[in-house]
Each structure stands twice: as C-alpha cells, then as structure tokens.
Amino acid sequence: MTSSDVRDAVRDATAARAPLRIAGRGTWLHAGRPVNATRTLSLSDLGGVVHYEPGDFTLTARAGTTLGELTSATLPHRQFLALDPFGDPSGTLGATVATAASGPLAYAFGGPRDNVIGLEVVTGDGAIVRCGGRVVKNVAGFDLTRLFTGAWGTLGVITEVSVRLRALPAVDETYAMAVDDRPDQLSALIAALRVASIAPLAMDLASPLLASRVGAGSTTTLLVRLAGNAASVRAQRRVLDTFGDVHDMPVDVWNIVRTAEPASAIVARLSARPSRMASVWTDAREAMAGVPGAMMIASVGRGIARCVLPETTPDAARRLARCDATVIFEQLPAALWKEIAPSPVSDRLSRDIRERFDPAHVLNPGVLGEAVAP
Amino acid sequence: MAMAALPISEAASVALSPALERAASRLASIVGPRAILSRPSELVTYSADGLPFYRKRPALAVFPETREQLIAVVRALAEERVPFVPRGAGTGLSGGALAENDAVVIGLNRLRRIISIDPENRRAVVEPGAVNAGLTRAASEYGLHYAPDPSSQTACTIGGNVAENAGGPHCLKYGVTLNHVIALTVILPDGELVSLGSTEGERDGYDLLGAFVGSEGCFGVAVDVTVRLVKNPESVRTLLADYTAIVDAARAVSAIIASGVVPAAMEMMDGPTIRAVEASIYAAGYPVDADAVLLVELDGLAAGLEEDVALVERLCREAGARSVRVARDEAERARLWQGRKKAFGAMGRISPDLVVQDAVVPRTRLPDVLAEIHRIAQETGVLVCNVFHAGDGNLHPNIAYDARNPEATARVHHAMRAIMNACIAAGGTITGEHGVGLDKLDYMPLVFTDDTLDAMCRLRDVFDPERRANPGKVVPVRSCREWRMAPNTRRGELPA
Ligand SMILES: Cc1cc2nc3c(=O)[nH]c(=O)nc-3n(C[C@H](O)[C@H](O)[C@H](O)COP(=O)(O)OP(=O)(O)OC[C@H]3O[C@@H](n4cnc5c(N)ncnc54)[C@H](O)[C@@H]3O)c2cc1C
Numbered sequence: 001m002t003s004s005d006v007r008d009a010v011r012d013a014t015a016a017r018a019p020l021r022i023a024g025r026g027t028w029l030h031a032g033r034p035v036n037a038t039r040t041l042s043l044s045d046l047g048g049v050v051h052y053e054p055g056d057f058t059l060t061a062r063a064g065t066t067l068g069e070l071t072s073a074t075l076p077h078r079q080f081l082a083l084d085p086f087g088d089p090s091g092t093l094g095a096t097v098a099t100a101a102s103g104p105l106a107y108a109f110g111g112p113r114d115n116v117i118g119l120e121v122v123t124g125d126g127a128i129v130r131c132g133g134r135v136v137k138n139v140a141g142f143d144l145t146r147l148f149t150g151a152w153g154t155l156g157v158i159t160e161v162s163v164r165l166r167a168l169p170a171v172d173e174t175y176a177m178a179v180d181d182r183p184d185q186l187s188a189l190i191a192a193l194r195v196a197s198i199a200p201l202a203m204d205l206a207s208p209l210l211a212s213r214v215g216a217g218s219t220t221t222l223l224v225r226l227a228g229n230a231a232s233v234r235a236q237r238r239v240l241d242t243f244g245d246v247h248d249m250p251v252d253v254w255n256i257v258r259t260a261e262p263a264s265a266i267v268a269r270l271s272a273r274p275s276r277m278a279s280v281w282t283d284a285r286e287a288m289a290g291v292p293g294a295m296m297i298a299s300v301g302r303g304i305a306r307c308v309l310p311e312t313t314p315d316a317a318r319r320l321a322r323c324d325a326t327v328i329f330e331q332l333p334a335a336l337w338k339e340i341a342p343s344p345v346s347d348r349l350s351r352d353i354r355e356r357f358d359p360a361h362v363l364n365p366g367v368l369g370e371a372v373a374p
Numbered sequence: 375m376a377m378a379a380l381p382i383s384e385a386a387s388v389a390l391s392p393a394l395e396r397a398a399s400r401l402a403s404i405v406g407p408r409a410i411l412s413r414p415s416e417l418v419t420y421s422a423d424g425l426p427f428y429r430k431r432p433a434l435a436v437f438p439e440t441r442e443q444l445i446a447v448v449r450a451l452a453e454e455r456v457p458f459v460p461r462g463a464g465t466g467l468s469g470g471a472l473a474e475n476d477a478v479v480i481g482l483n484r485l486r487r488i489i490s491i492d493p494e495n496r497r498a499v500v501e502p503g504a505v506n507a508g509l510t511r512a513a514s515e516y517g518l519h520y521a522p523d524p525s526s527q528t529a530c531t532i533g534g535n536v537a538e539n540a541g542g543p544h545c546l547k548y549g550v551t552l553n554h555v556i557a558l559t560v561i562l563p564d565g566e567l568v569s570l571g572s573t574e575g576e577r578d579g580y581d582l583l584g585a586f587v588g589s590e591g592c593f594g595v596a597v598d599v600t601v602r603l604v605k606n607p608e609s610v611r612t613l614l615a616d617y618t619a620i621v622d623a624a625r626a627v628s629a630i631i632a633s634g635v636v637p638a639a640m641e642m643m644d645g646p647t648i649r650a651v652e653a654s655i656y657a658a659g660y661p662v663d664a665d666a667v668l669l670v671e672l673d674g675l676a677a678g679l680e681e682d683v684a685l686v687e688r689l690c691r692e693a694g695a696r697s698v699r700v701a702r703d704e705a706e707r708a709r710l711w712q713g714r715k716k717a718f719g720a721m722g723r724i725s726p727d728l729v730v731q732d733a734v735v736p737r738t739r740l741p742d743v744l745a746e747i748h749r750i751a752q753e754t755g756v757l758v759c760n761v762f763h764a765g766d767g768n769l770h771p772n773i774a775y776d777a778r779n780p781e782a783t784a785r786v787h788h789a790m791r792a793i794m795n796a797c798i799a800a801g802g803t804i805t806g807e808h809g810v811g812l813d814k815l816d817y818m819p820l821v822f823t824d825d826t827l828d829a830m831c832r833l834r835d836v837f838d839p840e841r842r843a844n845p846g847k848v849v850p851v852r853s854c855r856e857w858r859m860a861p862n863t864r865r866g867e868l869p870a
Contacts, residue, residue, distance in 0.1 A: 130823060138806060139805050147585045231677055232678025
C-alpha cells in the first residue's frame, strides 16, 4: 500500500458517494462518535520506517507503523518517541496523531502537536499534501501540521508522519506515594510539589482501583517518574521523601497504567487550570462514587483527569459531564453522544475548515459530531 | 530573497481611494486624529521592517490604544473592505509587516499592557504589543520568565512573536512560541471576535490556536495572548568552546545532542562573526583567531548539573576544542551572551547593510552545509557571517554588504539563493523562525508541492476569505487553486 493507493481510495469514495471509516490497526475504533461510513479504509498495510537518522533525533514512518515498532526501531540507538497514549503498543502512529492522543509523558514532552514535525496527508478532495518537514524547527508557510493533528481524520487521511525523538535518560525511575486526597490536603500537596526541586517526566495521581492494579496499594497514589543522570535522580528522590512514604516501582508500571482500562468503557477527560486540579479530582471522584470498576488517573501538572467507567453506567457519565471542568469524552455509548457531548465543530471557523478540506464528507463523517450531509 | 530598495515618492500627500478616505475618517473618529498617520513623511518608519531590502509605503497607519479601539478599527476596515497589515515592533526579518499603498498598517505598540500574571498557574495574559523582555521582567518577581527569547527581545512584541512563531537561543530546551501559547483572543478580518485555545483546560476539536501561531498576520489580529511562564532554573552554567575548524564545532554539536543532555541553548558563531563582535563595543572576550566558538548553556535543578557540565566539556574537547571555558560568575556569563545577542548589531558595523538569513538543516548535516556555505561565499566573493542556533540546526548565514553597489548587491542575491538551495538539498527548510513574509515567497515552491501550497491557501481562506489581512504574504497567490485554474489572470494580481 502507498499514499497513491490512499488517494485513489479517497477519490473512489467520493465518486461512489461512499464515506470512509479510516482505521489504523483498529485497536481504538470505539473511540469518538459513531461514523456514518459504508467503507473502511485501513492503513494497517501502510507501515514501516521511511527515514531514520539517529544523529538528527528525527524519524519518518508511514502512518500504519505501530508505536511498538517505533520503540523497536529507536531503542537500539537509546532514543524514544515521547508519546505514550493510553492503549497498547499495537496502536498506530497515524491514529495517535489523528486523535492527538497523549499520556503521562505529555507533562514533560507535550503531546502530538509538540512532537510531530511533518505530515503527509491525503485530503478529502484527493490531494496529497506534505506539510512541515524533517527538521525540528520550521515556520515555512501556514501550519497545516497542527491543523491535521487531532482532526480525527476529518480533514485528511494521514499517510506519513515525521516526529522528533528524545534520548533515553541515563536513569529512569518511578516512585509511588500514598496520598490523602481530601480536597484541602490534596490541594496543599499539589501546590507544594509545584515548587519543589523536582523535574518529573510524569506525575500522575491514580485512584485506589488503578493503584491496586499497578501494585501500589489500595489508596489514592501519586506516581512520579524521575529521570536524568544518577546524581539528579538521587537528589530528586530525596525531595520526594519529604512528602511522604515513597516506594520504588518498576518502570513498567506506566505500561500497566496505559492498558488498565477495558476496551468497552466510558472514557472522559476533565481538565481545568492546573491550580484547580484538586477540585476537579474531587468533583470527578464524587461523580463516579459507588460505580464499581471506575478508575481515574490525573496528570497533576497539566490539570487533566482521565476517568474510566463501565459502559453500563450512563448516569455517572452524565454526572461527569456536569462537573465544573472542561469535559471531553473519548468513548461513550452511541446514544449518549448527542445528549452530553456537544460537537467541537460548531463554530464558523471549524465548520468552514471541515468543508474546505473534505467537501464531499467522505472522511470519518460524524466522528466529531459535526453536521455532515448523509 | 532580496530586492533592491524601492524608491518611494516624496510627494507631500497621496490621493486616497474613496474607500480609504471613508476609512480614514472613521478610523480618526475611533482613535482620535493624533493616532492616525497619513503623510508620507510620517509613514517612513512604517515603510520597512528589520530587513533592509524592501520599502513600501502604506496608505495610512493607525494606532489603537485600547482593545475596544482595536476591534472597532478592524470592523471599520471590514465594512470599507480595506486591506490591513498588523504591525508589532517592526523587527521582523522577512518583510512581513509591510503594506502596499492601498492598505492600512494597524500599529499595536500602544496596546502593550501586561494584563495579568498568575504565578500559581504559571501564565500571563498580555496585550499584543507587550514587549517580550518586558514580560520576563514583570514575571521575575515570581521567579518565572517567558522562555522564547528572540535576540530582538528588548524590542519585539508578543503579538509579533505569535505571528512569526518566533524562536530564540533557549528554544532548544524550552520550545518555540507555539509551545508557550495557551490561548488567544483574535479579531478576524471580518470583525468577528473569536477565542482560540483555552485557559480552562484542554480544547476539543481542530487546533485553531496551532494554526494561528505562525500565520504572519494573515489570519487576523491577536487581541490578547495567554502565555505559559517557566520557572527560573535553580542553576545555570555557561561554557564557551573554541575551535580552529568550524566543522569540529559542528561535530561537537552532534556529539552533545547524541549524548542525551539537552542544553538550554547551544549557539555557534564563526570567525567573521567573532571578529566583528570583538571589534565592537559588545566585545565578549571571544578568541579572535578562532574559526568558530560554541556557546553552550546548561540549566535546571542544581543537583546533577555539574555532571552534565563535565560531560559537555569532555565532548567539546573530544571534538577538537582548543579550549573550553566555563563562566565563573554571572558577570562573565552575561558578557559571553552579550556578544551573541548583539552579534547582528556588531556585524552591521562592518558595512552599511546586512542581510540576516534564516534556514534550517538536519543537525547531522551542519558540517557539510557550513562547508558548502563557505565555498559559496568564496565563489561569489561575499562576506558571510554565521551566527546561529546550532542545537536546532537553525542557521543564520548573514551577509554584510553595501546596497549602494549594484554589482555587490547582485552577488549577495546570488549567494543567498545558492545557500538556500544548499539547505533545501540537505533536507532542510527555508525558514526556522523569521517567517516567509515577502522575502521568501519565491522559495515556497521549492519546498512545497502545488497541492500543499493550495491547502495553505484554503486554510487562509477560512480565516480571511477576502484576503484582506496582510495580502500577498507567505503563500504565492499563484499557488492557490482557483488562480492556477484561471488561465487569464495575470501574475501578481488577486483573483476577484
Ligand atoms: C536584531 C534582530 C534579532 C532577531 N532575532 C530573532 C530570533 O532570535 N528569533 C526569532 O524568531 N526572530 C528574531 N528576529 C525577528 C523578529 O524580531 C521576530 O520575528 C519578532 O517575532 C517580530 O516581532 P515584531 O513585534 O517586531 O513584529 P513585526 O515585525 O511588527 O511583525 C511581524 C509579523 O507579525 C505580524 N503581527 C504583528 N503583531 C501581530 C498581531 N498582534 N496579530 C497578528 N499579526 C501580528 C505582522 O503583520 C508581521 O507579519 C530578530 C530581529 C532582529 C532585528
């Protein structure tokens, strides 16, 4: 499979008025709103690293390459792609960029918008667009790379991605600490951590159920990932010790966190100004109270709480939607989307972008809740 | 690329079109008669930016002092369908803030307040004309700073930084403007006020904020900007390594990047630059017989920093450094940096004119590209001074010359084009931080296909369907599809 095959598929779909469900490896198709498509365009055969010059710390791969394959390619050079979205490593690079999915490492490295340096995309009118490039700094022209990142495929099918890589740190350790998550205590802890002499790669609060999954006990737990040279990590660990009883965790704990949620679930992200983290945590915890199997993980520095509920608890989802925070649903039962998740493609600019890049509405129509002709 | 300075007619006043006449009186009633300029003599300052090649006189320049005035100005221009160009401090290096004689410059330098600083969330809200260094100064009482630090930071505005997606030495570790803007209020060319990004958590949907950053004034005017502030590092160490061969310095850059240590900044200056700096009042104590110096800064938590300093020092030496000096105190550090930050100014003293160029190459290609630039300089007989963000592969090959000499000017143009081609051939791009503006329009088709340029036109048309905001910049109008498909339109003319 090549980019021209993708272009042909898009053109065919337009001619046949047969909208496409764009798929990577299909590991996360239950995310986003239901798509009104009659055909599936799978990019799983469009895989492989196209260009990798370790000395440049940049890599270009086709969209269907999995994150796991990228890890295998970069690890021998002691490098890595700093994107750790929730899900297992068989998710594809293209889907990660299309959904702007990020994970705990986003605290230190940002999300796809901060790590992608170039894209090749087939737009809805069948044009092959190559934006950005293979260099880490680039302001040539309008920033289409940012536009396509996180557009859920509705503006174009991503066929190739260039990313920047990071060097594996000499030491990379994760620590756990039980936390009193009553609002005032939590708020004070977060404020103190903010000014402490630490520079974590990730710092996440895990709800009791999630904490027990990773073997960190059965209370709300703070997971802190510290990296750097040995002296730096040692000193940061000593700072953490002043906050409570700190345990060593295997670094693999992050993989468990990323794959802890069941495939069929309700998933929502609640976010606010970082200073409101404790209150968002408290609100979300109350909204999920009493729901068996509910879990939460919050990136405290970013002010984002990710909530996971069983699919059968729509009322809890409704309660989350009413929390005093920005609520973005990733997964919901089909019937709930219209009720509690307003479309982000409702303003003039977003609607116009949708029309201009996919005039025939053949790309994932409806995935963002946007109004598209049937 | 460059064009010879265009002479501007010295007529005392110029007849305005009826739409402009109407606009002028409406604008005067919004901002008051003293905040609008129309006489050619008054408009001289607004007829150029930081790039010496172009002069274009706008019809008018208007200077709103409040947010309400700015909004009213843009709405009046929308109603009269008059083109406009936003302008911050005019330090841009790609001709981006220049306007044709049918357009109005909206000067934003009076809208310069820092609206609020929120130390707890480490962010600030500023008006578009707030000066970059002023924000860092205001944030310093909270132990914070605004990280993107263009060398022009004492003059350039946050609005201009957003429009250009400006960088600076410390963007190697901290990221460019894009990575530091949380939210924007923008007035679109049609007068609609929109908010992009979000101050209250994530923003779902298309990344309109990301699309706006770097849009070079073509997507509307930033009315206020919410930026991220960064905690001041506990500790900072600055090293100066000197080399008798610039390729050795380039190899040191590669070795440091490969080691996994991320310096806060890693800047290179070549022999001609060093000598220009040392002959100026900004002399920083660089060795004048060196072929290149590398300025490396490491910062962060105090614990572990000395280990990184030792590693970087060793890598610099292994690459062939003649000496490596670590600044002993803040005064020495400031002096080492002053030479770098004032290098453009120092070069300006060698000859009357200076072209500041901007291109990016993959970092492993720095040694070959620098050698190629050297070859081009010799072949064309021009003086190239390289001073650049080596850690990002972001080159600034600058040429000092005398624009009054047409033969020399022609050689400068030739050399510039050859250098740009060499960077593109190495897998690089035509600008890393100064933007396309007017200056690099002709290079755009060398790095982007027609379909890609057309997609950029489509994005612009979403924000500005009438193409009244900073017309004629960034994407050559002939690349837009309806233009390519209309056989009878003439080059350089906007299709209706
Ligand atoms: C000596 C010197 C050193 C420099 N060093 C660097 C460097 O290290 N890194 C770097 O990135 N740049 C550098 N520059 C270039 C320049 O300073 C930057 O591009 C800066 O961001 C421009 O800001 P300004 O306020 O001067 O913008 P202007 O030159 O006034 O305008 C630049 C562009 O921004 C648009 N614009 C301005 N304000 C707004 C607004 N509010 N809304 C929408 N559009 C707007 C204008 O229309 C124009 O297209 C340097 C320039 C000089 C002269």
